[in-house]
Amino acid sequence: MSRKLEGKVAIVTGGSTGIGLATAIRFAKEGAHVYITGRRQAELDAAALAIGNNAIAVRVDSTKLEELDELFNEVKSQHGRVDVLFVNAGGGELRNLKDITEEHFDDTFDRNVKGVLFTVQKSLPLLSKGASIILTGSTAASGGTPDFSVYAASKAAVRSFARNWILDLKGQDIRVNCLTPGPIKTPGLVGLAGPDVAHQQGMLDHFASLIPMGRVGDPDEVARAALFLASDDSSFVNGSELFVDGGIAQI
Template sequence: MSSKLNGKVALVTGGTTGIGLAAAKDLANAGAVVYITGRRQAELDKAVAEIGQNARGVRGDVTQMSDLDALYAQIRSETGKLDVLFANAGGGTMAPLGDISEQHVDDTFNRNVRALVFTVQKALPLMPKGASIVLTGSTAGSKGTPAFSIYSASKAAVRALARSWVYDLKERGIRVNVVAPGPIRTGGLAELGGTSKEAQDGLLAYMASQVPMGRLGEASEVARVVTFLASDDSSFVNGAEVFADGGIAQV
C-alpha cells in the first residue's frame, strides 16, 4: 500500500465491476478515499466491501442529471472536495452498419458522451487546483473495429473532449487525460461475444490473438495507469491519451 494519494478524495463512476472496480481498489490502496457509483445496490455493496474501509458507495445512474446532482451533494457534504475524477461509466453493443438503429446511436452516445460531459461539468465546483480528471477512452476510438462503429465514434469523441478541456481548465490547474484500454479481460468484453460460454471464449481468444503481446490485459493493469494519471507522478502529463493495450493500436 502506497501513500501517494493520502488525503485525496476520488470518484470512480461505474466502479462496481471490471476496470472501474480495479481502479477504485488501486486508488484506495494509494491512500485515497474513494467514492464509487453503480446502478444496482447489491453490486455496489459488494464492491465497497472488496475495496475496503476507504470506499464509499453511492447508487445512481450517470445518465440521470438528478442522480449526478445527488452524488456531488453527498461528496460535498462529507468531504468538501474532489481531487480525482475517473469518469469511467459507459459501454456499448455491437451492430454492423446495416443494423444500426436510432436507439443504438442514442443509447451509446448518451452513456459515453452526454453522461461523461455532465459528470465532469458537475464535478468542477468541488475540484481544487492540482486536481486530476481521467476519462475512459478505448483503442476503438483510434482504429477500426467491425460492427463497433458507433461505440468507436463515441470514444473518439471522448478523446476530442479531453483536448479542448485542458484549455478550459488551464487557469484552474486541473489536468485532463484519457486512459485507452485495449482488450481487457472483463465480463463486459466477454458479453460482446453473446450469451453462450463457447461464443464468449471464442471472442476472447480471437481478441487475444490480435494483441502483439499475445494475451488479454487485466483490469489491474489499466488501474495502475489510472492511479499514475491521478497522482503527482504525472504532474506534467496533460491532454494525453495513454494506451494500456498491449500494443494493439500501436503497430
C-alpha cells in the same frame, strides 16, 4: 513508504465491476477515500465490500443529471472537494451499420458522451488545486472494428473532450487525460460474445492473436495506469492519451 493518494478524495464512476472496480481498489490501497457509482445496487454493495472501509457506494445513472447532482452534493457534504475524478461509466454493444437504431445510438451516446460531459461539468465546483480528471477511452476509437461504429464514435468524442477541456481549464491547475484500454478481460468485454462460455473464450483468444504481447489485459493493469494519471507522478501530463493495450493500437 507514503501512499500515492494518501488523504485524497476520488470518484470512480462505473466502479462496481471491471476496470472501474479494479481502479477503485487500487486507489483505496493508495490511501484515497473512494466514491464508486453504478446503476445496480447489488453490484455496488458487493464492490464496496471488496474495496474496504475507504469506499462509499452511490447508485447513480450518469445519464441523469439530477442523480449526478445528488452524488456531488453528497461528496460536498462529506468531504468538500474532489481530488481525482475517474469518469469510467459507459459501455456499448455490437451492431452492424444496417441494424443501428435510433435507440441504440441514443443509448450509446448518452452513456459515453452525455454522461461524461455532465459528470465533469458538475464536478468543477469541487475540484481541488492539482486535481486530476481521467476519461476512459477505447482503442476502438483509433481504428476500425466490425459492428462497433457507434461505440467507436462515442469514444472518439471522449478523446476530443480531453484535448479541448484542457484549454477550458487553462491556468486552473486541473489536468485532464484520456486512459485508453485495449482488450481487457472484463464482464463488459466478454459479455459482447453472449452467454456462451466457449464463444467468450473464442473472442478472447482472437483478441490475443492480434495483440503484440500475445494476450488480453487484466483490469489491474489499467488500474495501475490510472493511478499514475491520478497521482503527482503525472503532474505535467495533460491532454494526453495513455494507451494500455498491449500494443494493438500501435501497429
